[in-house]
Every structure is written in structure tokens, then in C-alpha cells.
Amino acid sequence: MTRQASLEVLARAHVGRLACAQENQPYVVPFYFTYHSDSLYSFATVGQKIEWMRSNPLVCVEMDEVVSPEEWVSVIVFGRYEELPDTPHYEAERAVAYNLLQKKAMWWEPVYVKTTQHGTQRPLVPVYYRIHVAQITGHRATP
């Protein structure tokens, strides 16, 4: 697939799998994102994923559209994590991630409920971040 066709898959996708790594141990989780201007914007509470990406910003994102075993698209991004701190400099970028949070609040809610129910100390303040797309490749299977 061309870079343009792969970017189009990215632009219409909203859920993918985000992989990070620490000391050569990879870690992969599902995540929601929104694509804007060569970056994937998202948010999370502080936890293993954020801590690992803070210490090693190299990440990989996979997303796919599966119609059937013979008809699917899979796009893989190599990218770099960048946190969007609460400063005037990042105001516009944070707004993009915040809009996603607003749209996905319903989905996010259970995480909040679970966290408090189990009485853990994890702070609920969302961390906003983006993944810069450094390299993108796509594969398509057609029947």
C-alpha cells in the first residue's frame, strides 16, 4: 500500500494497539486515538504504559480493518512518544487530545470506576500525549 493509502486508514481508525518497550521487554495494549497532522493523539492515566514511554519514547502502533479472513487491511506505525504537558505552549495540541477524551468519556468511565473501587492510589489526572508518525507501512489482502 502507498503511504497515502496507509495514512487514510489511520485517519479513519479510532482504536489500535500501542506497543512500548523497556529493557527489551515489549508491552502492548489497546488504545483510542485521533489522527491529526502526522500524529496520533491520545490520553491515559499514569500507569505502566505512560511510565515506560516516558523512559523510552520509541513505540509501535498497529491498526486493522478486518472484513473477512480474505479481506483486510493492516497498518503499522513506528513512532515517537511526546507528552503534552499543561503549559501554554501545548494548549492547541492538548485540545486535540481533550476532544477525543470528551468523545470517549463513556468508554473511559469504567476505568475510573474500577480504579476507585479497588481503592488504589493511582491519580486520575489524564496524561495527554501524541505519537509522531516516523514510518508507516500497510498491507491489504483482497479476495
Place this chain on the structure above:
Amino acid sequence: MTRQASLEVLARAHVGRLACAQENQPYVVPFYFTYHSDSLYSFATVGQKIEWMRSNPLVCVEMDEVVSPEEWVSVIVFGRYEELPDTPHYEAERAVAYNLLQKKAMWWEPVYVKTTQHGTQRPLVPVYYRIHVAQITGHRATP
């Protein structure tokens, strides 16, 4: 979720995302597998994924069952890659992976066709492997 409940998700899943890493660069791809006796069995042609796992056997696998944004299960495995070479010692283990290949041959076929169509030299001999489950965690959201 209990370890047992997480293992049950694994046992009924057949597709997941496999993350490997090299020099702290993670890489994640979708893959088919079959769960058998504390391991995930699968196969692939030699390529980036196999080469990276050969050089660093630490991997992570994520699989999920999503009913709706409020109702989903996500299971994450930290594991270790082990290749199943064509020797008498690995005969039984290779059979488990081979059964999966037989079931998924239809799905695999496009890869074969694509590989030859583009005239690349990638050998088609499948590499059989398993991922030993070292650690498993699961999260469930209920409406």
C-alpha cells in the same frame, strides 16, 4: 480477573497482537494462535517478526473481546518465544502449530500469493513457534 478467567479468554481466542522488540524499538503485528498447555502456538514465514524474536525472545501478546465500549475483556501476556525446529524432539509441538496452519490456510494463502507476485526471495517455509506464558493479566469492563 483471576488467572484462570484470563486463561479461559486465551483458550477461546484465535487472533491477538504480538509485540516483540529489538534495541528498545517495539514492533506489533496481528497473529493467529492456538492455546495449548500454557503456551500459544503459531507459525510465520521468516521476516522481521521472526528475526527480532530470534534475537530477543521477550514478547507480549494482547487479545480482547469487545462487545461494546462498556463491555469488553482484555488479556495481556508476557511471554518467551521458542522456535519449534524440524527435529524429532519437537514433533508433537510442531503438530499443534501445524493443525493451526491447516485451519488457517485459507487466511494464510494471500500472503503466499503476494510474496510470489512481488518476486521477492522470501522463502515460504513456515517457521513454527510457541510463546510460553510467563505472566498473564486480564481486565474486564461490565455495563
